[in-house]
Amino acid sequence: MELPHDLDDAQRALAEVQALLRKQKVIESVVHNQQTTVNPERQSLVEELVHRQHLTELGNKLYLLHPADVAYVLESLPQEERMLVWGLVRSDRDGDILLELSDAVRESLIKSMDSEELFAATESLDADEIAELAPDLPRDVVEKLASSLSLEEREQLRAAMSYPEDTVGARMDFDMVTIRDDVTLEVVLRYLRRFDELPDQTDQVFVVDRVDHFKGSLPLDRLLVNEPETLVSEVMSREVLMLSALDDAYEAAQAFERYDLVSAPVLDPSGKLIGRLTVNEVVDVIREESEADLLSSAGLREEEDLFASVWESAKNRWLWLGLNLCTAFFASRVIDTFEGTIAKVVALATLMPIVAGIAGNSGNQTMTLMIRSLALGQVTAANFKLLLKKELAIAGLNGLVWGSVAGLAAWGLYFGSPNAVMLGLLMTLAVMLNLLVGSLIGVIVPLGLEKMGRDPAMGSSVLLTFTTDSMGFFIFLGLASLFF
Amino acid sequence: MELPHDLDDAQRALAEVQALLRKQKVIESVVHNQQTTVNPERQSLVEELVHRQHLTELGNKLYLLHPADVAYVLESLPQEERMLVWGLVRSDRDGDILLELSDAVRESLIKSMDSEELFAATESLDADEIAELAPDLPRDVVEKLASSLSLEEREQLRAAMSYPEDTVGARMDFDMVTIRDDVTLEVVLRYLRRFDELPDQTDQVFVVDRVDHFKGSLPLDRLLVNEPETLVSEVMSREVLMLSALDDAYEAAQAFERYDLVSAPVLDPSGKLIGRLTVNEVVDVIREESEADLLSSAGLREEEDLFASVWESAKNRWLWLGLNLCTAFFASRVIDTFEGTIAKVVALATLMPIVAGIAGNSGNQTMTLMIRSLALGQVTAANFKLLLKKELAIAGLNGLVWGSVAGLAAWGLYFGSPNAVMLGLLMTLAVMLNLLVGSLIGVIVPLGLEKMGRDPAMGSSVLLTFTTDSMGFFIFLGLASLFF
Numbered sequence: 001m002e003l004p005h006d007l008d009d010a011q012r013a014l015a016e017v018q019a020l021l022r023k024q025k026v027i028e029s030v031v032h033n034q035q036t037t038v039n040p041e042r043q044s045l046v047e048e049l050v051h052r053q054h055l056t057e058l059g060n061k062l063y064l065l066h067p068a069d070v071a072y073v074l075e076s077l078p079q080e081e082r083m084l085v086w087g088l089v090r091s092d093r094d095g096d097i098l099l100e101l102s103d104a105v106r107e108s109l110i111k112s113m114d115s116e117e118l119f120a121a122t123e124s125l126d127a128d129e130i131a132e133l134a135p136d137l138p139r140d141v142v143e144k145l146a147s148s149l150s151l152e153e154r155e156q157l158r159a160a161m162s163y164p165e166d167t168v169g170a171r172m173d174f175d176m177v178t179i180r181d182d183v184t185l186e187v188v189l190r191y192l193r194r195f196d197e198l199p200d201q202t203d204q205v206f207v208v209d210r211v212d213h214f215k216g217s218l219p220l221d222r223l224l225v226n227e228p229e230t231l232v233s234e235v236m237s238r239e240v241l242m243l244s245a246l247d248d249a250y251e252a253a254q255a256f257e258r259y260d261l262v263s264a265p266v267l268d269p270s271g272k273l274i275g276r277l278t279v280n281e282v283v284d285v286i287r288e289e290s291e292a293d294l295l296s297s298a299g300l301r302e303e304e305d306l307f308a309s310v311w312e313s314a315k316n317r318w319l320w321l322g323l324n325l326c327t328a329f330f331a332s333r334v335i336d337t338f339e340g341t342i343a344k345v346v347a348l349a350t351l352m353p354i355v356a357g358i359a360g361n362s363g364n365q366t367m368t369l370m371i372r373s374l375a376l377g378q379v380t381a382a383n384f385k386l387l388l389k390k391e392l393a394i395a396g397l398n399g400l401v402w403g404s405v406a407g408l409a410a411w412g413l414y415f416g417s418p419n420a421v422m423l424g425l426l427m428t429l430a431v432m433l434n435l436l437v438g439s440l441i442g443v444i445v446p447l448g449l450e451k452m453g454r455d456p457a458m459g460s461s462v463l464l465t466f467t468t469d470s471m472g473f474f475i476f477l478g479l480a481s482l483f484f
Numbered sequence: 485m486e487l488p489h490d491l492d493d494a495q496r497a498l499a500e501v502q503a504l505l506r507k508q509k510v511i512e513s514v515v516h517n518q519q520t521t522v523n524p525e526r527q528s529l530v531e532e533l534v535h536r537q538h539l540t541e542l543g544n545k546l547y548l549l550h551p552a553d554v555a556y557v558l559e560s561l562p563q564e565e566r567m568l569v570w571g572l573v574r575s576d577r578d579g580d581i582l583l584e585l586s587d588a589v590r591e592s593l594i595k596s597m598d599s600e601e602l603f604a605a606t607e608s609l610d611a612d613e614i615a616e617l618a619p620d621l622p623r624d625v626v627e628k629l630a631s632s633l634s635l636e637e638r639e640q641l642r643a644a645m646s647y648p649e650d651t652v653g654a655r656m657d658f659d660m661v662t663i664r665d666d667v668t669l670e671v672v673l674r675y676l677r678r679f680d681e682l683p684d685q686t687d688q689v690f691v692v693d694r695v696d697h698f699k700g701s702l703p704l705d706r707l708l709v710n711e712p713e714t715l716v717s718e719v720m721s722r723e724v725l726m727l728s729a730l731d732d733a734y735e736a737a738q739a740f741e742r743y744d745l746v747s748a749p750v751l752d753p754s755g756k757l758i759g760r761l762t763v764n765e766v767v768d769v770i771r772e773e774s775e776a777d778l779l780s781s782a783g784l785r786e787e788e789d790l791f792a793s794v795w796e797s798a799k800n801r802w803l804w805l806g807l808n809l810c811t812a813f814f815a816s817r818v819i820d821t822f823e824g825t826i827a828k829v830v831a832l833a834t835l836m837p838i839v840a841g842i843a844g845n846s847g848n849q850t851m852t853l854m855i856r857s858l859a860l861g862q863v864t865a866a867n868f869k870l871l872l873k874k875e876l877a878i879a880g881l882n883g884l885v886w887g888s889v890a891g892l893a894a895w896g897l898y899f900g901s902p903n904a905v906m907l908g909l910l911m912t913l914a915v916m917l918n919l920l921v922g923s924l925i926g927v928i929v930p931l932g933l934e935k936m937g938r939d940p941a942m943g944s945s946v947l948l949t950f951t952t953d954s955m956g957f958f959i960f961l962g963l964a965s966l967f968f
Binding site: 004005006007010011014015018022066068069072075076077078100189192193195196197198200201202203220221222224225226227239240241242243244247248251252255256257258259260262279280282283284286287290291293294295297298299300304306307310311313314317318320321322324325328329331332333335336339342343346347348349350351352353354356357358361362364365367368369372373376377378379380382383386387390393394397398401402405406409413465469 | 488489490491494495498499502506550552553556559560561562584673676677679680681682684685686687704705706708709710711723724725726727728731732735736739740741742743744746763764766767768770771774775777778779781782783784788790791794795797798801802804805806808809812813815816817819820823826827830831832833834835836837838840841842845846848849851852853856857860861862864866867870871874877878881882885886889890893897949953
């Protein structure tokens with residue numbers, strides 16, 4: 001009932017919801033028109049019934065959707081319609097849907113609910129799920145939830161909430177099956193039959209001792225292919241990737257990717273098993289990381305709700321625009337210094353943005369590759385110099401090629417003018433030098449930010465544009481002031 | 485032996501390999517120096533032995549690493565050292581390592597091997613793995629491989645190679661366990677015990693009829709928690725996400741992400757089970773897609789080997805730089821039209837890059853959000869107009885705010901000059917208008933490219949810069965020619 005059968009189901013559902021909402025809108029406006037014009041009471045009653053029928057149909061439609069698909073529908077609807085649809089979702093599914101929503105949309109929906117509704121929506125969630133929602137929930141709801149948990153779960157909730165957002169601890173869950181190593185597989189099989197279902201993404205059960213110290217894992221695969229009389233200790237795997245709760249979640253995700261894992265145990269420093277990380281969380285981590293890179297490289301502070309208010313969205317973009325305006329004014333001061341030269345040869349004003357632009361683009365290419373290699377751990381002290389040399393060589397080669405092209409083009413454009421040859425030479429030289437500047441910045445800045453413990457994607461690009469613009473103008477106009 | 489125990493193992497291994505390579509280099513240069521200066525034969529023999537010992541140590545070290553970690557080490561080493569290390573890898577592991585390498589590095593290593601070596605490296609691979617490597621292998625090797633396969637596998641290879649790169653068919657594997665629905669779980673358990681191991685990432689076995697038509701799936705979970713006497717048909721799941729070989733791989737990946745899947749069956753149009761897609765492939769698809777976005781938005785044609793030759797790397801960047809140079813020259817022609825105005829008020833040349841720059845940045849923010857929403861399927865005909873209105877409203881608000889700031893700044897900078905007030909007003913107006921242009925392009929271009937079936941990330945940014953630059957100069961200088 002919940003899982004769709006093919007890939008287009010979710011989009012089809014969205015289209016259906018939108019169609020139902022549209023029908024309803026038409027009726028509303030008809031009702032409204034009639035009320036203000038002729039106001040026939042009986043007619044409007046009929047419309048009212050049709051209206052309600054549409055809402056029921058919508059509610060049924062939503063009930064058949066997977067929580068992730070309801071989340072997708074909600075994210076794709078404008079505020080007003082989103083609230084209407086959210087109101088139609090059965091309250092026992094609210095919690096699961098909230099977990100699937102992006103932060104921005106989740107916040108706005110939580111704001112629309114009172115404490116009682118929030119408690120009802122979240123009380124059936126697991127400790128790790130409550131921990132995920134907790135930062136957005138009102139304090140009294142979290143407290144009420146905590147006191148409704150068992151002692152063990154409350155301890156799990158406390159633990160999960162104590163780890164920083166980007167660690168394995170904040171991403172792990174506590175749904176594990178544990179066994180001892182001195183029993184036979186037959187016993188394990190019988191033990192598993194006592195469960196109603198196994199936790200999602202269980203590809204292995206963990207082997208622990210009396211005090212929950214991790215000893216190894218029994219992949220379900222081995223449980224199934226070996227004879228029932230075999231002892232767990234004979235077939236369990238001791239080569240397991242063990243995570244610590246404070247490990248970086250993204251690094252753990254890279255390990256999952258590298259070794260094709262489905263789950264991995266999380267241990268505390270004493271070696272006690274405290275949770276597990278599963279591949280579905282890993283997929284989310286990878287997705288979020290790549291989105292964060294994309295957004296921050298475009299200068300957006302955070303992911304935006306597609307239908308956030310204009311005011312909210314504008315604020316999300318201000319820091320970056322402000323910063324860029326400052327650096328642009330600085331670069332413009334560089335130009336100002338050479339006003340006299342420009343006044344002499346106005347063509348300089350025409351050509352100077354080209355010098356700045358091409359170096360910005362080339363530096364951005366270098367920087368993108370550098371940031372990627374840093375993320376993959378490929379840049380080390382041993383090969384850094386080599387990389388820098390290589391990028392400078394590429395910039396040199398590109399400078400020769402594109403500098404010549406640009407120089408020839410400039411010469412051609414001003415052919416006949418007494419300055420044509422000079423402009424061409426100047427262009428070639430300035431492009432070459434500024435490409436070198438761009439690639440130097442492209443290599444050094446991400447590495448420097450990484451060394452300082454900062455995110456290399458974040459500030460790199462503003463610094464790059466700043467440098468290639470200012471230096472581009474400085475080199476071009478500076479050389480020009482010598483030439484002319 | 486192969487799976488590392490913690491997250492830093494791979495980086496540690498790289499550092500060790502680099503250290504061993506460094507030692508070896510020192511010895512080589514010592515040997516070389518001695519040979520050219522005093523040339524004591526016995527001494528150099530000792531060095532030779534030490535040298536060989538280091539290589540053996542290196543070989544042993546590599547043998548202990550997971551293929552994915554060897555791939556990581558290879559990618560992080562410069563050409564010469566990479567070849568040395570590659571030569572030390574045991575040939576029976578070559579195939580698995582090639583599968584883990586990025587395309588660029590894989591190609592360079594394959595080029596270094598002759599047909600015999602390649603055949604030896606790949607003959608133990610599965611049909612889907614051979615299909616993955618096939619485009620890079622010489623034709624004679626592929627033919628030899630094909631003829632060494634069983635009839636069934638040869639058919640699988642043919643099928644896998646026939647699907648386009650970005651489809652589910654090109655990503656699926658053929659390692660499936662299938663059962664009938666009229667047997668008991670006991671029978672299934674006994675059947676599974678006859679395997680040496682189950683295929684990786686097996687979280688369900690597929691239920692098929694006599695002619696391999698897909699009927700449902702039996703999650704291992706249900707196999708384990710239900711009583712052995714139960715019939716498969718009683719507990720099998722019929723709500724399964726079924727993929728077709730021609731489905732888009734990225735859309736399938738989004739479905740895995742949404743519904744937390746580990747594997748999914750792939751059916752042909754008649755409903756016959758032909759393969760399965762697993763989450764490890766999905767993780768790769770997500771990673772590759774986000775990398776491709778990042779690279780193409782920076783104007784890189786493809787992923788680059790960190791240590792490719794300068795020439796190779798430069799070529800990878802040319803298309804973009806050339807394109808940008810063209811558009812920059814076009815924008816410079818716009819400036820040229822207003823040379824007369826600039827000659828009158830040189831300050832215009834100083835301020836004009838600011839107008840172009842801020843709109844480029846703001847448009848890039850809009851565009852990035854738009855591309856992301858398109859990828860998530862959130863932009864529909866029903867909400868497109870609303871989105872456009874919203875982005876224009878944000879641009880208007882930002883124009884008011886940053887236009888005023890820029891105007892005041894310009895006024896302040898030229899305070900005392902008779903043109904100060906005019907320059908300030910001009911700046912405000914031009915920034916406002918150009919921000920509107922930027923956001924219009926930011927919304928419309930990605931959508932247009934998507935409608936045309938193109939990748940919205942690819943050409944968007946060059947078109948954006950082109951427009952915000954040209955229009956920025958045109959608006960600013962055009963207005964100026966009216967003002968002054």
